[in-house]
Every structure is written in structure tokens, then in C-alpha cells.
Amino acid sequence: MSMRALVSHRLAGLAMIAAITILLPPFFPSAYYYRVGALVFIFALAAMGLNLLMGFAGQVSLGHAGFLGIGGYTVAIAPIYFGTPSWLCIPGGAALSGLVAFLVGRPILRLKGHYLAVATLGFGVLVAIVLTNEAVWTGGPDGMTVPRLTLFEWRVRGSDAWYWIAATTFLLGAALALNLIDSPTGRALKAIHDSEVASSMLGVDVARQKLAIFVLSAIYVSVAGSYLALFNGHITPDVSGFVRSIELVAMVVLGGMGSVAGSLVGAAVLVVLPQILTVLHDYEHMVLGLILMGFMIFLRQGIVPSLTAVLVGRRR
Amino acid sequence: MTILEAERLSIAFGGVRAINEVSLTVQPGVVFSIIGPNGAGKTTLLNLFSGLYVPLDGCVRLAGEDVTGLSPDRLARRGLSRTFQNLQIFFRMTALENVMVGRHRHEATGILSDLLHLPSVHRQNRRTREAARTALARVGLQAEADRPASALPYGALKRLEIARGLASEPKVLLLDEPAAGCNPVETKELDAVIRSIVKEAVTVVLVEHDMRLVMNVSDHIHVLANGRTLAEGTAAEVRSNPAVVEAYLGIHGSQEAAHAFG
Amino acid sequence: MAEFLQFFFSGLTVGTVYALVALGFTLIYNASDVINFAQGEFVMLGGMSTVFLALAGVPVPFAALIAVIVTAAIGFALHRFAIEPARGASPVALIMITIGASIFLRGVAQIVFDKRFHSLPPVLDAEPFRLGGAAVLPQSLVVFAGAGIIVMLLWQFVDRTMLGKAMIATAANRLAARLVGIDTRRIVGLSFVISAAIGAVAGILVTPITLTSYDVGTLLALKGFAAAMLGGIGSAFGAVIGGLLLGMFEAFSAGYISSQYKDAVAFLVILAVLFAMPQGVLGRGKVERV
Numbered sequence: 098m099s100m101r102a103l104v105s106h107r108l109a110g111l112a113m114i115a116a117i118t119i120l121l122p123p124f125f126p127s128a129y130y131y132r133v134g135a136l137v138f139i140f141a142l143a144a145m146g147l148n149l150l151m152g153f154a155g156q157v158s159l160g161h162a163g164f165l166g167i168g169g170y171t172v173a174i175a176p177i178y179f180g181t182p183s184w185l186c187i188p189g190g191a192a193l194s195g196l197v198a199f200l201v202g203r204p205i206l207r208l209k210g211h212y213l214a215v216a217t218l219g220f221g222v223l224v225a226i227v228l229t230n231e232a233v234w235t236g237g238p239d240g241m242t243v244p245r246l247t248l249f250e251w252r253v254r255g256s257d258a259w260y261w262i263a264a265t266t267f268l269l270g271a272a273l274a275l276n277l278i279d280s281p282t283g284r285a286l287k288a289i290h291d292s293e294v295a296s297s298m299l300g301v302d303v304a305r306q307k308l309a310i311f312v313l314s315a316i317y318v319s320v321a322g323s324y325l326a327l328f329n330g331h332i333t334p335d336v337s338g339f340v341r342s343i344e345l346v347a348m349v350v351l352g353g354m355g356s357v358a359g360s361l362v363g364a365a366v367l368v369v370l371p372q373i374l375t376v377l378h379d380y381e382h383m384v385l386g387l388i389l390m391g392f393m394i395f396l397r398q399g400i401v402p403s404l405t406a407v408l409v410g411r412r413r
Numbered sequence: 414m415t416i417l418e419a420e421r422l423s424i425a426f427g428g429v430r431a432i433n434e435v436s437l438t439v440q441p442g443v444v445f446s447i448i449g450p451n452g453a454g455k456t457t458l459l460n461l462f463s464g465l466y467v468p469l470d471g472c473v474r475l476a477g478e479d480v481t482g483l484s485p486d487r488l489a490r491r492g493l494s495r496t497f498q499n500l501q502i503f504f505r506m507t508a509l510e511n512v513m514v515g516r517h518r519h520e521a522t523g524i525l526s527d528l529l530h531l532p533s534v535h536r537q538n539r540r541t542r543e544a545a546r547t548a549l550a551r552v553g554l555q556a557e558a559d560r561p562a563s564a565l566p567y568g569a570l571k572r573l574e575i576a577r578g579l580a581s582e583p584k585v586l587l588l589d590e591p592a593a594g595c596n597p598v599e600t601k602e603l604d605a606v607i608r609s610i611v612k613e614a615v616t617v618v619l620v621e622h623d624m625r626l627v628m629n630v631s632d633h634i635h636v637l638a639n640g641r642t643l644a645e646g647t648a649a650e651v652r653s654n655p656a657v658v659e660a661y662l663g664i665h666g667s668q669e670a671a672h673a674f675g
Numbered sequence: 676m677a678e679f680l681q682f683f684f685s686g687l688t689v690g691t692v693y694a695l696v697a698l699g700f701t702l703i704y705n706a707s708d709v710i711n712f713a714q715g716e717f718v719m720l721g722g723m724s725t726v727f728l729a730l731a732g733v734p735v736p737f738a739a740l741i742a743v744i745v746t747a748a749i750g751f752a753l754h755r756f757a758i759e760p761a762r763g764a765s766p767v768a769l770i771m772i773t774i775g776a777s778i779f780l781r782g783v784a785q786i787v788f789d790k791r792f793h794s795l796p797p798v799l800d801a802e803p804f805r806l807g808g809a810a811v812l813p814q815s816l817v818v819f820a821g822a823g824i825i826v827m828l829l830w831q832f833v834d835r836t837m838l839g840k841a842m843i844a845t846a847a848n849r850l851a852a853r854l855v856g857i858d859t860r861r862i863v864g865l866s867f868v869i870s871a872a873i874g875a876v877a878g879i880l881v882t883p884i885t886l887t888s889y890d891v892g893t894l895l896a897l898k899g900f901a902a903a904m905l906g907g908i909g910s911a912f913g914a915v916i917g918g919l920l921l922g923m924f925e926a927f928s929a930g931y932i933s934s935q936y937k938d939a940v941a942f943l944v945i946l947a948v949l950f951a952m953p954q955g956v957l958g959r960g961k962v963e964r965v
Binding site: 273276277279280281282283284285287288290291292294295296297298299300301302303309313 | 463464465484485486488489490494495497501502503504505506510513514515516517518520522523524527528529530534537538541577578581
């Protein structure tokens, strides 16, 4: 049946990733690997959110880490100051991020090109500044502790628990993203990326679609931020900083703009690399800068699309 | 009832009136051509009709409704569509996908159902794909459906834009120099496509430089020069109008214009 | 009144640095349409290199000279190895390259230098003098004078030399400039070199007042960009005005409203300009043709 064929095609890649996710852990020598895996999936979720905005809709955001901060600090502040259960704060933070994205996005998305880039950068840095300054709530530059997540009496701690939580969420998010791509909204977004004028002329409400995807991407990143905070047990304003935003962009660029699998690859590289470079921790910025420059100059497509192109080329 | 009309339309750019009190009425189901020497304001007029520019003065009516100043997507939803002089193709998509976007205003799913890929979305995708294939067939591109748009030659891309515009099932289709850069064979095919469009009760407003095509296919011609209406009428009336000939020939004369009108 | 003057002068001092950064941005943007994020790093490199050379025993004036030359060379390398190869990329791609470069340079500075704050001895007296009740540092005057000289030199260069005119031509219309035989690639490279040098000088002049460290570049770049936008991106004169204005806004908000959010002023300015008057106070806008 054509329907079966379609479903298998669209989500087949996802099934493969799911399989790897499940099959890998028995080979993990220690809990440390679960930790790295969890971080990879958390950042892959964030990268995927940004990818929806940058890769599909073609809008740039150099300040998306701001939403990591909103999601993260919600899950830190609300349980302590308002007594809300942590698990509720995850969608709560997402809702807040969505609201902020809605309010900020409306004016900001009227801009294009480098103006949009700088405006989003400004947004991200503003969030970081607010988080640093409002020390009464946020604990200032040194950050604050994040109460651990409790689900029905189960205190969620341990890298292995977070590995499964993050992986499942990522797969879910990826499924939604893949659904979106193969739909009227997805086509409209891709069209906007290529020609806003033509899209408009075909009935696409460009402003509304851009805003919708901006809000959606903010939600993805916010959830990732909440997970990060709950997982680490601690959060600092750096999480919304300029460098963090650029790391997210680098993940998207490296993995491949517009590629869901690319988000995972990009996140994997940029999470694992510092782990490998722990000795050379100070070289992190250098390497990040080199990666960003290198890919933007020589391999703008990113890893996954380039590999796909090569493989498809060979088959012919 | 006229399908499209402009009443004393004007627009200025930095003090220069690119379109100056232009009025015209387009009857439904005809090929209405707008011609004029370079810089006459033809594309500006199209941009005014399609909502890309907001006029300084005057109004635009679509099927009797005042649509002056409406944004392009609002106009598209009221049945206006267009192609572009400098090609606004979605190069990252295949030919079929390009035309599928043309179905946007007829698609009924929202972002939430799209995210969840409910059965309604699946059905919608199928309907859209079929309608898109039909539109591609109408311009003779059905074989290229799955090729990336970036791989198609220029002439095919021009036809692709027409297919995309047709897919939206417009009342009026604005064609902005569709024959530009086409060889005589492609132009003849274009002639046939335009005639077939009009047969399906879609009005065509054509901006063109290729005089042979214009004279062959037009029911009514409107001549612009320097942002003003110079003349209008049937092909025969326009080509024998001395003011029109002079506008094209200029003071020193031009072989091309003489050849075109000859 | 004394308070007002105090803020005025400190705002003017900081504003002068922003003006020079903005000037560097504008030079490069005019010649190549690239927004050079590494501009802030040039300022940082100027200051930090001088500091470390001085610490190594080189007399400060020579250290400063070497620092300017080295920074200018880095500017050249940035163009030659990062911007040139990506010629034709979208504006956003180019911005990301310069952001990558700025992070890279920051990372290198972290290792070559260190992470602490550093200062330089002021050129004149270290003691502030009184002007209408406000305490003004003599170094501020050095900063003003230095900036004034730079602007004057640049103006003469552009007005009187063939190379300067070639830069104007390239900025006005790159294709036309190439058609009349101007090597636009060299001109763009030159704009990077000059911008880097200007940035370095600004960094050296202001270090005695504001200190320097490996990470001052990012914020400076953003503020410089805000200043350029305020004055109208594309206008060198606007860049200077924008820088001074921004410095004032910052100083007055820090003084009268909140000093914690001082850095936020620049971003609010960017956002305000982008939405209210995208062409800036003096700039020219571009129309998209269909």
C-alpha cells in the first residue's frame, strides 16, 4: 500500500537511529558514556529546533541559546520559589519560551539577512544579561542549583535515566519534524526559504509561517534547556550566552542545514569533541571557531547532505 | 463584470512617477497584454496588481472588490497569481514540489495536524500531488516532475512558473515576460499554453516584449510609455497607431521596432 | 551638573572607541558587504599584544607599533584565508565566518596571552583633572586626539590618494570598479588591514582606562555594530556619530538608570534602530528589485 510505503520512507531513518540508540548502551564501559550520550541527545534536540528555523525556513538566529536559558531557569526557579513540580516546569518553560518567541518574533522576523542575524544575537545576549543581573532570582553569574526531577516518587537521577529520556524526546521531536517537512506547512516553509516573494504570491502568509516556526523552534530548544538543567543539577547564565548560541549554529551547519539526522551528527561532534579535548580544554574556542569557519567556507552543506550526495552520486 | 481593473493608478519612486494615472479594465477570459518600450513601467504595473507595491493614488479592483494595497498572499487567496520576470523558482525543490506549493491556498491542514501527520494530512498531500501533476502536464513538464528545479533549463523553468501559478487555480494569471530568453520553438509552445489557459476561463494579463507573440495571442493590448497609457485596442488597432510606432522607434529609429511592427 | 559632565566625558571616551570600531565595520562593509564580527577582536589584540610585549621588555611605544602591525597582518590573513575563499556566499554565511573567526581569535588569545585583566601605563599624567566639576582622565584626551588623527588620516587618504579613491569606487559599485581596472580583491583586503589597524590603535589607546582582557572583543564588536547601525550602516561619518551617541547613551543610562544593564543599552539601540529607522541617522537604504 502506498501509505505504508510512505510511512516507512519518512520514518525509516528514525527507526534506524532508534535501533542504534537501543543497541549501543550494552557496549558502554561506564556511566560516563551514558552521560555523553544524554548530552548528545539533549543538544541534538536543541540543534533540531534551530534547524527547523535555519535549515528549513531559512531564517537565521544567532541568539537561540536564550531559549535554553528560559527553559533551564524555569525548571530551576519555579520549583524553588513557587513549589511547582519539576516535571510540570518542562512544558511550563516551553510555554514561556513560546510566548517570548511569539512576542519577540513578530517584530524581529520582519528583518532579513544580517539584520536578522544581529537582532537575534542581541536577543540572546539580552537574555543572558538579564539572567546574570537578576541575581535575587537567578543566583547571578555563579548560577543556581536545580532541584532534581521527581516523577511519581521516582527521583530521576543518573546518566542512564537521562540517556533514555533525552533519546526518546529527541526521537519524538525528530518524528514531528519529519512529519512537518512532508506536509503543506513544511512545503510552505521550504518555499519561504527559497523565495518569499513567490511564496507570498501563492497564498503563503509568510509572516505568520515564520513566526510559527520560530515559536516551534523555541519550544524545542527550551525543552532541551530544561533537560540540561535538570540533568546537570546546576545552571549558569552562560547557558544563554553568545558562545552557546554559536555552538548551536555550528551544530546545525556542521550536521547539515535542513537535515534532521544532521542535527544529531552536529550535536554528537560538538559534544564529544570537548570530551576528547578535556586535556586541551582551553583550545575549545579555537576549535569551535575553526569548525565554524571551515564548514562555512568549504562545506556549507554540512556533513549529512554532503555524504548523502556522494552516496547517491555513487549509486548512479 | 470586469475581472480586473485599475483606476487612475499612480506610484512614485523618489519623486519620479513610475506609473502615472493609469486606468485599464480587463474582461474575464481574455488575453490582455501590456506592452511598451523599456522603462515604461510594465513590471511596476504588475507589481502594483500583485500587491508588491502599494499605489500612491488610485485603486485596483479584482472581480469587483477593491483590493488596493492588499498584500500578495491576500490577493493570491482571492484568485490572483503571477509569474516573475527574473524567475522566482524554488530551486531547492523538485519541479513537482514547486508546483505543489502552488496548491497552498487550497490546502486545508494546519500546523498542528501537520506536525502529527494525521490522516487528513496524508490525504491532503495526495490530492496536492495529483493536482500538481495535472498542472505540470498542462505545460508539458510531466516528465520532469521529480527532477530538481535547479537542473532544469531556462525555458522549462519559465513554464514551471506558469504551472505553479496555474496550480493555484487563479481567476487571473499575470505573466511577466514569459517569452524572455525563449527561442522561437519555445515561444510557439508558450502561445499554445496561453491559449489553453484562457480556454479554461482563466484571464491572462501578459506583459511581453516579443511582439509576434503579443500580436498573435492578445485579445486586447494596452500600451504604456513613460508610466502613462499611450494607446489601447486590438492588435490591428495598436500596430497601426502612429504614436505607438513612434514610442518604440524613438527619434532616430530602430530596426527592431520596425521589424516587430512590420 | 558635575555628575552630568562626568557621564558626558566618560560616555565620550567610550564612545570614541565604539566610533573607531564602527568605522572599521563600515570600511569593510562598504568595500565588501561583509559584516566583520572579528572587528572587536582587533581592538582586543591591539591592547593585549602591547601589554604582553611590554611585559616581555619591549618599550611600550615599540610594543604598540608592533601590536598594530601584527593586528593588521591578522586582518589581512582573515580576509585572505577566510573571506576571500568564501566569496559569493550569502551575507549570513559571511557573518558566520567572521563570527567563527572572532571566536577563533578569542580562543587563540586565551592560550597565547592569559585570562586576566591587564592595563597599560597612560601616555600622559595618571591623575584626573577637573573640568566643570567632572573628573577627566588625561588619557581620555589622548583617546580623543588619537581618534581625531585617525579620522583625519583616513579622510586625507580617501580624498587625496589614488588608492583611497579606488576604495571609494569599490564601495560605490564593485562591478564598475573592476571594469575600470581596480583590483577589488586587493581593495577589500586593504579595507581589512586598515580596519584592523584602526581597531588595534583604539585598543591600545583605551586600555589604560578600561583595561583589557582576552574576551573584550565580543561585546565591543556588538556595540561597534550597534553604533554603525545607529549612524547608518554604510556611512563613515555616521559610524563616528553613532559611536559617540552610543557611548553617551550607555554612560547616561548607567549613571541615571542602572549600571548593571549598561551593556544592554547597545542591544536595545540595535533593536530600536532596526525597527524604527533601519537606515540609521545618516545612512542610505537599499530597495529589493523583483
